[in-house]
Amino acid sequence: MNPNQPHTLxxxxxxxxxxxxxxxxxxxxxxxxxxxxxxTVAALPRPQYARAFEIGCSLGVLTEQLAPRCGHLLAVDVAAAPLEKARQRCAALSQVEFRQMSLPDEFPVETSFDLIVLSEVGYYWSGPDLSQVTNLLLAALVPGGQLLLVHWTPPVHDYPLTGDEVHDFFLQQTASNGPLRHLHGFRHNTYRLDVLEKI
Structure with missing residues (x-):
C-alpha cells in the first residue's frame, strides 16, 4: 500500500x-x-453464529439477511441517516442492535465475535487505519471465528484503497504463523469475496 495515500474518508x-x-x-x-x-450470505461456512459484527451496515439490507444466522448482530455505520432506515427495516428483528460508530477511532471493545462482516467498507480507510482496524478485528474475533470480506474491485477516484488492496492486506495475515487462515473465496467480475478464520 502506498504510504502517501489520501486519508480515511x-x-x-x-x-x-x-x-x-x-x-x-x-x-x-x-x-x-x-x-x-x-x-455473501451463502458464503458463510456455518448455519449459525452466536455474536456477529457488521461494519458499515448502511440501510440494513444485508443486515436483514444476516440476522437469521445470528444470535446477536451488532451493525454499525458512520452516518445517522442510513441507520435510521436500517432500524426501521429491521424493527422486528430483536437480535439486531444498531450503533453509530466510526472505526478505528471507535470500536465495541466490550465484546467478542464469532463472525465479523466487512462488506464494501475497507477501501474507505487509509493504509494505516486499515492496519489499525485489522488489529482491532483480530483482537475481537474469537479463535475459530470467521471474517467475511466483500469488496468492489475496480478503482474509485475518491477511495484511498481498492478492494484488492484490502483483501490482499488481510490475506497477508494468513502467511506462515499468521493469525488467520483462508477458508475460501472467489472473484466476480466487479467484486471479490474471501472468508478467513482466526486460528
Missing part, C-alpha cells in the same frame, strides 16, 4: 452522500446488489 463525506440520495449505491433496488448479498 470522514463521516462528513458519507453524511453528504446520504443527504444527496437516500440510497446512493442502490442497495435496495439493484439486481447486482441483490445477487452479491445472496452470494
Amino acid at each position: 470522514p463521516p462528513t463525506y458519507f453524511e453528504a452522500v446520504y443527504q444527496a440520495n437516500e440510497d446512493p449505491w442502490h442497495f435496495e433496488t439493484s439486481p447486482y446488489e441483490r445477487e452479491k448479498y445472496a452470494a
Whole structure:
C-alpha cells in the first residue's frame, strides 16, 4: 500500500452522500446488489453464529439477511441517516442492535465475535487505519471465528484503497504463523469475496 495515500474518508463525506440520495449505491433496488448479498450470505461456512459484527451496515439490507444466522448482530455505520432506515427495516428483528460508530477511532471493545462482516467498507480507510482496524478485528474475533470480506474491485477516484488492496492486506495475515487462515473465496467480475478464520 502506498504510504502517501489520501486519508480515511470522514463521516462528513458519507453524511453528504446520504443527504444527496437516500440510497446512493442502490442497495435496495439493484439486481447486482441483490445477487452479491445472496452470494455473501451463502458464503458463510456455518448455519449459525452466536455474536456477529457488521461494519458499515448502511440501510440494513444485508443486515436483514444476516440476522437469521445470528444470535446477536451488532451493525454499525458512520452516518445517522442510513441507520435510521436500517432500524426501521429491521424493527422486528430483536437480535439486531444498531450503533453509530466510526472505526478505528471507535470500536465495541466490550465484546467478542464469532463472525465479523466487512462488506464494501475497507477501501474507505487509509493504509494505516486499515492496519489499525485489522488489529482491532483480530483482537475481537474469537479463535475459530470467521471474517467475511466483500469488496468492489475496480478503482474509485475518491477511495484511498481498492478492494484488492484490502483483501490482499488481510490475506497477508494468513502467511506462515499468521493469525488467520483462508477458508475460501472467489472473484466476480466487479467484486471479490474471501472468508478467513482466526486460528
